[in-house]
Amino acid sequence: MKKKIMLAYSSSLVILMISIWLGVSIGTADVPFSTLWDQETNPGAYNILWSIRMPRVILAGLVGASLAIAGAAFQGLLKNPLADPYTLGVSSGASLGAVATIFFTFSIPLIGTYTLPLFGMTGAFITMILVLSFARLIDRSMKMETLILTGVIFSSFLGSCISLMIALSNNQLREIMSWLLGSVSMRGWPYVQMILPFVLIGFTILWFNRRELNAMMYGDERAQSLGVNVKRRKYALLAGGSMLTGAAVAVSGAIGFVGLVVPHMTRMLWGTDHRHLLTLSFINGASLLIICDLVSRTIISPAELPIGVITAFIGAPVFSYIFFKQRRARR
Template sequence: MQRLSIRKFLNNKYFAFCVSGVFLLISILLGISIGSVSVPILTIAKIITVKLTGLHMEIDPMFTSIVFNIRLPRVILSGLVGAALAIAGAAFQGLLKNPLADPYTLGVSSGASLGAVMTLFFHLSIPLIGFFTLPVLSILFSFFTIILVLTFARKMEPSMRVETIILTGIIFSSFLGALISLMIALTGDELRQIIGWLLGSVSMRGWAYIKIILPFFILGSAILMMNAKELNAMSFGEERAQHLGVNVQKRKLVILTAGSILTGSAVAVSGTIGFVGLVIPHLTRLLWGPDHKFLLPLSILTGSAFLILADLISRTIISPSELPIGVITALIGAPGFAMILLHRKRMERSGE
């Protein structure tokens, strides 16, 4: 009886949002506070209050510069990237009913990376949108990639089993990775920029990159949130969803488009960062349940906090040098995902 009451308390959605929100807040404060120069938490609060309200307070200008020009934009950017990858992964896993589905395994990240590398390699700039050329091309390439993956999977197997889709995604990911490697081999002065970008980083990006990702993040997240009920229905199977009145083909396209927008914009500003869209949604689902009305926003909070902490580790573990953030997420994510799968297998065997 006591075990049931504890489980009921843990499954309370308000409690879930409180825990995730506190986790995110602590991550933000740690991300801003810790570095080569430590900034006290109270000073951070004063700086943000001054910037928001215009009140006058005695603050060291050095701290203001460190917080507002360097650490705060970096923390916000890493939070947005983590949130975008996590909610996209949650949607892909719900749509395909498989914990192995995420932007990376479906080839979406590789498609976005190819679009971004081509933009950097050929110095592309689309008239009218100029500054947004990089994210727009990343999004277009990620969307075309998922469409090609689904089309090829349908040709291979009309029933489009999840395993076939994921295998096709891995094949396309490998092929696109080879094209990226070819461009790296042919490049000259841009080599350092492209390789540094591919390894994943939010270093020295600034407020400009937040302006790039923010509109796409809001758009993609809003579309997925509005389709939470349909995702719940489709997680029980397409036939069941159709009986419940869901236009499956239309909703699939909408959800895949939203996931591509989120993935493409995240890859455009940070490079390829693996395992966030794989581990975070799966862990969130295990902790708080599969209802996408709660799973999607909780994935945003958890994914954001996770990548802020991963970035903090990447820039402090071998200070003053930095590790690529993608290395940290892989080192944490791969063993973490292996443990989750082992736990799931034990649960299935025990019949719980």
Template sequence: MFLQKNKIVLTYAAGVLFLAAAVVLGVSLGSVSIPFLTSAEILIRKLFQLQIPASIDTTYVNIIIDIRFPRVLLAVLVGASLAIAGAAFQGLLQNPLADPYTLGVSSGSALGAVAVLFLGWNIPVIGSFTLPIISICTGFLTLFGLLTFVRLIEKKLTTETIILAGIIVSSFLGSVISLMIALTGDELRQIISWLMGSVAMRGWDYFWLQLPFFFFGVLLLMANRKELNALVFGEETAMTLGVNTNIRRIIILAGASLLTGSAVAVSGTIGFVGLVIPHLVRLVQGPDHRHLLPVSILAGGGFLVLTDLAARTIIAPTELPIGVITAIIGAPVFGLLLFHQRKKK
């Protein structure tokens, strides 16, 4: 028991250090390189509302606070959202291949965003936030439609039916998106760029937009982490432990979908984060969702910050889409994980 507690504490400490190091690297490196210690001092002083010494170049302060820091924080939110949502989906559906895109929620969010770009919508009241808000709404409509469809098939929301329905919905919405891309003209580059995923040129506004959705989604999942542990062993076992499986499943699906939809809304589609990160954390931390979920937040946030850093520095000054980098890294890593798991059996 003592060794187990020490392992848990060490894992959390490693996660926090990893995230902090990723944030410092993210704000330090770029077209203008800033010393790591200087970046850390600026962040700490800004965090605690302390005066920044005159010895620190004001250009460094402006670059970090106005340009890089909001981008890095948005990457943290997006990566953390996708990672914890992936961990929840994998536990709920008892499927290691499940991720935030399994239920078609991301496809629904992407469809809303593509529709805004394709039709040139701009709602007067919300202005520049038309795209993310429409994207979040279509993601929720997709989840509602999916659950309604599953209810028509069977009263009991079984895992197998949810996965199959998600594949159907995702495939259909993907074809609609492809149709819009085929019909588009001048907006083609903008749509393709958005679909590949990026946190560039988003700023503080997008960070504050996603933050409440992030907190609410995480709250829903963390409140049901014990129920997730029970659901891993199957519906019948969970019911014998007093878990109302239908209600808990809907709450977990809503929380994970809220996180996925808001992440897609502000950054576009970024794959493999919700698939690979929970697997890696599970190897280190174990399958207990009481710790798997929060550690996935730390690991997912740090991973996407480093991925975004690679995307904007590998062939600088040109930026690569984050989705391309995550796929290049994530696909081989997930392949190795799957290979080792199958070899053990």
């Protein structure tokens, strides 16, 4: 058992290292990885690596990690392997906040370009609070079915709002669309700095609830009889997950599939124990999105594909393959 866990962590970390190495080295300009420590030989390349590729890779990693761990937590919490951040309407809220910023061309003077991510995150939080209070209003014990249904209602409502803005927009159409398709390009270090604290806080919250997630898999009642303070833990997990999703969606747009595929793959490979599933999903989510970003900017170079297209393109077949294999093995 111990060996398997060690193998899980080390292989995940090795894949992450390889992903970072590839992400930094490969691009329109061919720059060796070693340039990172060598400013003298080629100052231009050094500059490209540190101010363009490195922040991009790290941002992709953080976004992927956030979506993946949030997905793992939501799935465990909802006892539904098909749930992900989107099910609760959180990412729709974030999207609406961001799209509204573009549509109304908001700009808060002091923070300037950060207006959009800030509004995105705010949208995520407001949506989360609305979904939670509405679900609580319907059913005080906040059953999972109620939560999912509330999330779906909010998602579709917020989705309509976004569609309305798209329909009414002229000049901003292209900008809105490209944001909606998702990207981690040209965001730079400030974005990394901006989401890093949220990612760390969110991760910590979820990680401290890893054992409670294990108990909650057997139903709220069983979890409570095991001594879990179900209601409080549920709130903590929802808040942590929303924070991570909100942060990720705000900086990179709607990138689907990561929150669904990564926990799934991790679970199939290394088991359902949340004590490891959360951290492993975090690491693997980072790797997956770094690779996806790399593909998105090299496959039809010099043009770039939206990263959301790549995650779906890679995610869906890989997911199907693993799913298929698992089912076959069971027979």
